[in-house]
Amino acid sequence: MPKVSSVIVPYAAYLRVYEPLAAFPEPERTHWARYARRADRPSYQDELRRSLADLLPTPPVAVPVHESSDAFVLDVDSVVCVCPWRTRLRGWQALGDLGDELPAPVLDAVLPPVVRRQAAQDYERWLVRNPDARPWIRTATWQVPINWFVLVSDDEREYGKGSGDAGGDEPVLRYRTPMVQARRRVARGLRALKDAIDEGPLIDGLVDVGRWLEEFHPRSLVELDYGGLVHVLPAEELADDHSAADVAEGIEALRHGDGAAAAEAYARLVERWRSVRDRRSAN
Numbered sequence: 001m002p003k004v005s006s007v008i009v010p011y012a013a014y015l016r017v018y019e020p021l022a023a024f025p026e027p028e029r030t031h032w033a034r035y036a037r038r039a040d041r042p043s044y045q046d047e048l049r050r051s052l053a054d055l056l057p058t059p060p061v062a063v064p065v066h067e068s069s070d071a072f073v074l075d076v077d078s079v080v081c082v083c084p085w086r087t088r089l090r091g092w093q094a095l096g097d098l099g100d101e102l103p104a105p106v107l108d109a110v111l112p113p114v115v116r117r118q119a120a121q122d123y124e125r126w127l128v129r130n131p132d133a134r135p136w137i138r139t140a141t142w143q144v145p146i147n148w149f150v151l152v153s154d155d156e157r158e159y160g161k162g163s164g165d166a167g168g169d170e171p172v173l174r175y176r177t178p179m180v181q182a183r184r185r186v187a188r189g190l191r192a193l194k195d196a197i198d199e200g201p202l203i204d205g206l207v208d209v210g211r212w213l214e215e216f217h218p219r220s221l222v223e224l225d226y227g228g229l230v231h232v233l234p235a236e237e238l239a240d241d242h243s244a245a246d247v248a249e250g251i252e253a254l255r256h257g258d259g260a261a262a263a264e265a266y267a268r269l270v271e272r273w274r275s276v277r278d279r280r281s282a283n
Contacts, residue, residue: 011142012139012141012229013140014138015138015224017136018072018082018083019083020081032080035069035071044072059115062095062116062119063092063119065088066088067087068085071084092119142279147208149224150185150186151213152222152244153175156176170230172225175224182213188251192254195254195255232279246268246272249261
């Protein structure tokens with residue numbers, strides 16, 4: 001497959017759901033079954049390169065005109081599972097968050113107001129016809145949200161060089177877990193948090209991600225991928241990053257009423273991810 005750019009867009013992490021073919025209605029199921037047999041499927045980086053290329057024309061293409069027919073594919077215990085890109089839907093959703101990410105002059109320079117208004121109007125019309133649409137991929141820039149780590153366990157952590165969809169020799173730090181495990185951990189985490197604190201962004205975020213997971217087939221696989229963050233963090237920091245273990249330790253401490261141990265685990269997380277945010281400010 002030809003590459004539209006050799007540049008890697010680096011600073012995003014991803015939460016992906018891979019659903020078994022049985023979860024898709026026809027004719028989509030047949031499409032993905034044929035797609036999974038292709039030898040030239042795009043890698044994780046190819047979607048980023050295509051998105052980057054769309055920003056180069058004048059005016060830039062804020063959201064693709066047509067929905068992507070690509071997906072990431074995994075064999076999960078001999079069951080083919082796919083994670084559709086849904087780039088157009090995710091582009092619309094991301095566009096709504098850009099005002100919180102970029103100063104107004106920078107945002108206007110990258111995506112002029114007239115381009116954003118047209119995209120927003122297109123999205124409103126599309127939602128009328130597709131009110132139940134949801135993405136298979138969530139994205140976070142310059143961080144991995146703490147509530148994502150609740151879904152996974154440290155023994156599911158994979159760190160090393162990628163292969164296949166991961167993009168050849170690119171470094172990879174990711175977790176993969178069965179959907180049933182992810183949902184169970186969300187429920188346990190919420191119980192511990194609600195027993196310890198009345199409300200807060202961690203609870204709200206965990207409720208939100210839990211509702212999202214409920215939209216998918218119970219035999220799906222959930223993947224937390226550091227994505228481009230591996231390019232901004234030194235190798236020694238990645239090797240020592242056990243954020244999922246810290247989150248699990250903190251939740252377990254809350255379950256046992258040990259506020260001091262929970263605070264210590266949280267402090268390790270805050271310090272680790274502060275270094276990432278500091279690099280964002282430096283850029």
